[in-house]
Amino acid sequence: xxxxxxxxxxWLERDIMNEIYFDNAATTQVCDEAVQAxxxxxxxxxxxxxxxxxxxxxxxxxxxxxxxxxxGALGCQPGELTFTSGATESNNLAVFGAVKxxxxxxxxxxTTSVEHPSVAGPVAELEQQGFExxxxxxxxxGHFQAQDFEDAVDENxxxxxxxxxxxxxxxxxxxxxxxxxxxxxNPGVILHVDAVQSFCKIxxxxxxxxxxxxxxxxxxxYAPKGIGALxxxxxxxxxxxxxxxxxxxxxRSGTESVPLIAAFGxxxxxxxxxxxxxxxxxxxxNEHLRELLSxxxxxxxxxxxxxVEYILNFSVAGIRSEIMLHFLESRGIYVSSGxxxxxxxxxxxLGAMGLPAERIDTAIRVSFGYTNTDRQVRQxxxxxxxxxxxxVKQK
Ligand code: PMP
Numbered sequence: 001x002x003x004x005x006x007x008x009x010x011w012l013e014r015d016i017m018n019e020i021y022f023d024n025a026a027t028t029q030v031c032d033e034a035v036q037a038x039x040x041x042x043x044x045x046x047x048x049x050x051x052x053x054x055x056x057x058x059x060x061x062x063x064x065x066x067x068x069x070x071x072g073a074l075g076c077q078p079g080e081l082t083f084t085s086g087a088t089e090s091n092n093l094a095v096f097g098a099v100k101x102x103x104x105x106x107x108x109x110x111t112t113s114v115e116h117p118s119v120a121g122p123v124a125e126l127e128q129q130g131f132e133x134x135x136x137x138x139x140x141x142g143h144f145q146a147q148d149f150e151d152a153v154d155e156n157x158x159x160x161x162x163x164x165x166x167x168x169x170x171x172x173x174x175x176x177x178x179x180x181x182x183x184x185x186n187p188g189v190i191l192h193v194d195a196v197q198s199f200c201k202i203x204x205x206x207x208x209x210x211x212x213x214x215x216x217x218x219x220x221x222y223a224p225k226g227i228g229a230l231x232x233x234x235x236x237x238x239x240x241x242x243x244x245x246x247x248x249x250x251x252r253s254g255t256e257s258v259p260l261i262a263a264f265g266x267x268x269x270x271x272x273x274x275x276x277x278x279x280x281x282x283x284x285x286n287e288h289l290r291e292l293l294s295x296x297x298x299x300x301x302x303x304x305x306x307x308v309e310y311i312l313n314f315s316v317a318g319i320r321s322e323i324m325l326h327f328l329e330s331r332g333i334y335v336s337s338g339x340x341x342x343x344x345x346x347x348x349x350l351g352a353m354g355l356p357a358e359r360i361d362t363a364i365r366v367s368f369g370y371t372n373t374d375r376q377v378r379q380x381x382x383x384x385x386x387x388x389x390x391x392v393k394q395k
Contacts, residue, residue, distance in 0.1 A: 014332075015332060019333070019334070020332060020334065020376045020379060020380055021334050021369065021372075022333065022335045022368065022372065022380060023334045023335055023336050024220075024310065024368055024369035025197060025220065025310070025336070025365065025367035026336055026367070027219045027220065027225060028219060028220060028221065028222045029222065030222055030223060030224050031266075031267055031270060033270050034223045035263070036266070037262040037265065037266035038224065038259040039259075040262065041062055041258045041261075041263075045061075045258065045262075046059070046258070047059040049062075049063050049255070049256050049258060050245065050247065059256075062261070063083070063262075064078065065265060066264055066265025066266075066268075067083070067261075067265075069265045069269045069272075070216075070229055070264070072272070073268050073272035074205070074214070074216075075204075075205030075207040076207065076233070079249075080231055080233060080234055081229050081230070081231055082229060082232065082248045082249070082252050083227065083228070083229050083252065083256060083257070083261050083264075084227075084228045084230055086217050086225065086226055086227060087118060087196045087215045087228045089228060089252075090215035090216070090228045091119045091122065091192075091215050092118065092121075092122050093230055093238065093240075093252070094213040094215060095122040095123060095126070095159065095192065096122055096241055097238035097241060097251075098159055098213060098236075099158065099159055100239040101237035101239045102158045102159070102190055103158070105188055107132055107156055107158070108131070108132045108133075108154065108156045108158065109123055109131050109133050109158065109159045110134045110136065110157055110182075111123050111136070111161045112137070112163070112352075113135040113136065113138075113352040114137075114163070114166050114171070114349040115161070115163055115194070116163065116194060118194075119161055120348075132156075134152045136148045136149060136152060136162075138352060140354060142353045143171075144171075144178075146177035146178045146181050149178045149182050150181040150185050153182045153185045153189055154186065158188075158189065159189070159191075160190070160191045160192070161191075161192040161193075161194070162175070163194040163196075164193050164194065164195045164197065164198040164202070165195075165202065165307075166307075166349055167196070167197050168313060168349040169302055169303045169313045169350070169353070170197075170304075170307035170308040170311030170312065171304050172306065172307060172308060175211065178191075179191055179209050179210050179211055183210045190236065191212050192211075192213040192214070193211050193214045193215070194214075194215050195215060195216050196217045197308070197311070199216040199217070200221045200268060201271075201278070201310060202275070202308065203276075206233075211231075213230060213232055213233070213238065215230055215231075216228060218260065218263065218264040218267065221267050222271060222369075222370075223260070223263045223266070223267035224263050226257070227257060227261060227263070227264045229264070230251075230252075238251065240252065278370050279309065281368075281372075282309035285309070285373075286309040286310070288374055288377045288378075289381070292378070292381040296384070296385060296388065298388055299384075300315050301313070301314045302315060302350060302353070302359065309368075311368075312365070312367075313350075313363055313364070313365045314363070314364055314366075315355075315360075315362040316362050316364060316384070316387075317358075318362070319388065319391050319392065320361055320362060321361060321363055323391055324364055324384075324391065325337050327387040327390075327391060328380075328384070328387065331383045331386075335365060337363060337364060337365070
């Protein structure tokens with residue numbers, strides 16, 4: 001079978017028009033603007049940005065246009081952005097690269113107990129190598145206190161690394177307050193924020209907050225998978241983890257993926273200018289979903305009231321997440337059990353919030369995208385109720 005025939009099978013097997021995709025925190029459908037930008041870069045400006053001829057220059061201009069768009073959205077200078085293969089690479093580069101550059105300024109890393117594995121993994125690796133690691137947990141109400149970060153930071157702290165929005169529950173961390181406080185306590189500390197779940201969804205400007213490093217990813221905001229960026233504030237040092245041709249000012253060698261970068265630029269252009277409009281949609285969908293779920297006695301919401309509107313995590317008493325997930329899937333509805341990245345592993349985030357194992361093992365995450373509708377929310381809750389009736393009976 002030719003590869004194209006294999007790909008076409010996906011379209012034939014599924015009734016795509018009637019599917020409900022509520023897993024946008026895991027990944028998103030690429031928007032038309034990003035598709036067009038990628039096609040243009042693959043078929044017209046397909047030169048190597050390092051080539052000295054005009055084809056090279058056109059490709060370089062394509063990359064720089066996207067860089068400028070991202071810089072505008074983030075409130076930074078284009079030269080402060082490095083394109084990577086995604087946020088996993090951005091997070092690794094930020095944590096290992098900053099620690100390597102500032103090794104002499106201390107031995108302590110402050111982070112949280114709810115980080116994505118692409119931050120938690122590098123930090124655990126550094127702990128193995130002898131760094132002291134302090135992991136801050138949310139309080140009993142599921143919130144992080146800026147004071148806890150201030151207390152944990154001392155003159156021996158070289159790095160603070162934390163996320164902006166938690167991918168499993170939608171919990172927001174008060175990064176503005178945390179940034180002010182940790183910088184006041186130790187101005188030399190390097191502050192890294194994993195902004196994957198907030199970029200282009202929450203208004204935030206790097207010009208207003210003293211964050212040194214920030215990771216973002218394309219595929220959470222309707223660009224393809226495999227493209228991300230790392231913001232490195234001017235004057236802050238990060239040592240490269242990949243050596244080669246010296247692209248991206250030596251910080252990330254390797255021929256730039258012009259099509260993916262162009263697509264990322266197009267999606268950021270579209271979604272960074274639509275934050276308030278999309279937020280209104282998510283507020284409505286979230287309120288609607290919470291209201292309908294409150295009528296089902298078996299359901300308990302795990303997301304905090306003041307979390308982001310586009311992620312809602314809840315537990316269905318007595319039905320394991322995977323069982324419900326597959327029931328919903330059989331009706332053409334796609335959600336996550338906790339975090340898609342953990343593939344069935346028990347959620348550390350819900351555990352860190354102090355939830356009992358039963359609640360964790362029955363957790364479902366719904367995450368909205370800009371094409372979701374009220375009708376889909378109603379249909380989802382109907383099918384969920386159907387699942388509760390049939391699956392509980394099966395026990
Ligand atoms: N951080 C967070 C908070 C995430 O949700 C994800 C994606 N699940 C990542 C980092 C990793 O991003 P990428 O898939 O681009 O490597």
